[in-house]
Amino acid sequence: MLVVPWPDAPLFPGIDIDTSIALLAHFDIDALVRVRFWNHLGDQYTSATLTRRIAFMLSPAFSDYEAFVHELQLTSSVVGGQAALHVFHPSEPAPRVIAIYTPHRTFFHVLGYLVHQEDFELRITACEASPIADEPPPLEVTLTKGRYSFLLVPGAKESPTPLHPLVSMWNSALCAYFGPNSFCDAYTGLNEHSRGLIHPSRLALHGQLPADLGALIRTWTARGWALSNTPSAWVGATPCRGAVSIGCAAAVRFFGDAHCTSGVLLPLGETLPRSVGVDLLQEYSVVWWRGGRTCGGGCHYGETSITGGKRLCLRSVLITT
Numbered sequence: 420m421l422v423v424p425w426p427d428a429p430l431f432p433g434i435d436i437d438t439s440i441a442l443l444a445h446f447d448i449d450a451l452v453r454v455r456f457w458n459h460l461g462d463q464y465t466s467a468t469l470t471r472r473i474a475f476m477l478s479p480a481f482s483d484y485e486a487f488v489h490e491l492q493l494t495s496s497v498v499g500g501q502a503a504l505h506v507f508h509p510s511e512p513a514p515r516v517i518a519i520y521t522p523h524r525t526f527f528h529v530l531g532y533l534v535h536q537e538d539f540e541l542r543i544t545a546c547e548a549s550p551i552a553d554e555p556p557p558l559e560v561t562l563t564k565g566r567y568s569f570l571l572v573p574g575a576k577e578s579p580t581p582l583h584p585l586v587s588m589w590n591s592a593l594c595a596y597f598g599p600n601s602f603c604d605a606y607t608g609l610n611e612h613s614r615g616l617i618h619p620s621r622l623a624l625h626g627q628l629p630a631d632l633g634a635l636i637r638t639w640t641a642r643g644w645a646l647s648n649t650p651s652a653w654v655g656a657t658p659c660r661g662a663v664s665i666g667c668a669a670a671v672r673f674f675g676d677a678h679c680t681s682g683v684l685l686p687l688g689e690t691l692p693r694s695v696g697v698d699l700l701q702e703y704s705v706v707w708w709r710g711g712r713t714c715g716g717g718c719h720y721g722e723t724s725i726t727g728g729k730r731l732c733l734r735s736v737l738i739t740t
C-alpha cells in the first residue's frame with residue numbers, strides 16, 4: 420500500500436508515459452496482473468497503478484499514511500469488501516464507509532491506533548444489518564474523521580487472520596481484500612462479468628428475502644450486476660464442475676487458489692521497509708464452501724442443498740494449481 424513511483428520509461432512502444440498511465444487507470448486486476456508478467460517495467464507499472472489507486476482512496480483520511488500502513492502490517496489487518504472491489508475493478512464505485520478487517524486479538528490495537536494516533540471519533544452502535552452474512556457482530560464499530568468513515572470488523576475468535584468475515588459477505592463480489600503488501604480478489608472470474616453470488620445464509624433468514632438485502636440487490640442490479648444464489652441460473656452457464664468450480668455451493672475455495680487473482684503490491688522482489696517478523700496473512704488462509712442450493716441433479720451427489728462452512732488453514736498445505 421506504500422506508494423510505488425512511476426517508472427521513467429514508457430510501458431507501450433510509441434506511447435508516452437502519461438498516456439500509459441492514463442490507459443492503466445482503466446485496467447482491472449486481471450489485466451494488471453497480466454501486465455506485471457510482461458517484464459520488469461510492466462511489474463513496476465502494475466505496482467504503481469495499484470498502490471496509487473489505494474492511496475488516492477485512503478491517504479487523505481490519515482495525517483500519517485505510512486504509519487497507518489505500518490499499523491496494518493503490525494496487526495495483519497486488511498481493507499476489504501467494496502473498497503477492494505473498487506481498487507480491483509475501478510469502474511465500481513468507492514464506498515462511503517471503508518471496512519478494515521483485523522484479527523480478533525488485535526482489534527483493540529487498531530481501534531486504539533485510529534482513535535489516539537489519528538484522532539478518529541469512535542461510534543459504537545447496535546448492528547441491525549451487517550455486511551457479513553452469518554456472523555453479524557453484536558455491535559458495529561465505526562470511526563469517523565471529517566468526511567471519512569471506516570468500519571472496523573474483528574475476525575473470528577481464536578483465528579490469527581482477519582479473513583473469515585470476508586467469505587460470508589452477502590455478495591461474492593465483496594470477498595476481496597488488500598493488505599500492506601498483498602491482495603486477493605476471490606471471484607475475479609465473476610466480477611469481470613458483473614456477476615455476484617448471494618450468500619445462502621442471507622437468503623435463509625426468516626424464509627424470505629430480508630428488506631435490507633432486497634434494497635442492496637436493487638442497487639447493484641441498477642449498476643448492471645446480475646446477482647443469483649447459484650451460478651447455474653445465469654444465461655450461458657457452463658456445466659457445474661463441483662468442488663473445483665468457482666462458485667458452486669460445493670466449491671471448495673481458499674484465498675490464493677487458482678480462481679483468485681492475488682499477489683503482492685510492491686514490485687516483485689521488493690519488501691516493506693519495516694519488518695514485523697511474521698506476516699500472518701502469508702502464513703494462514705481460510706478454506707470455505709458457500710453451501711446453499713446446488714446446481715441440480717449432477718451436482719454434489721444429487722443433493723439439492725448443502726450446508727456451507729469455513730476453516731482456518733496453513734497456506735503451506737494448500738495446493739494452488
Ligand SMILES: [Zn+2]
Nearest residue numbers: 659667714718
Ligand atoms: Zn454445482
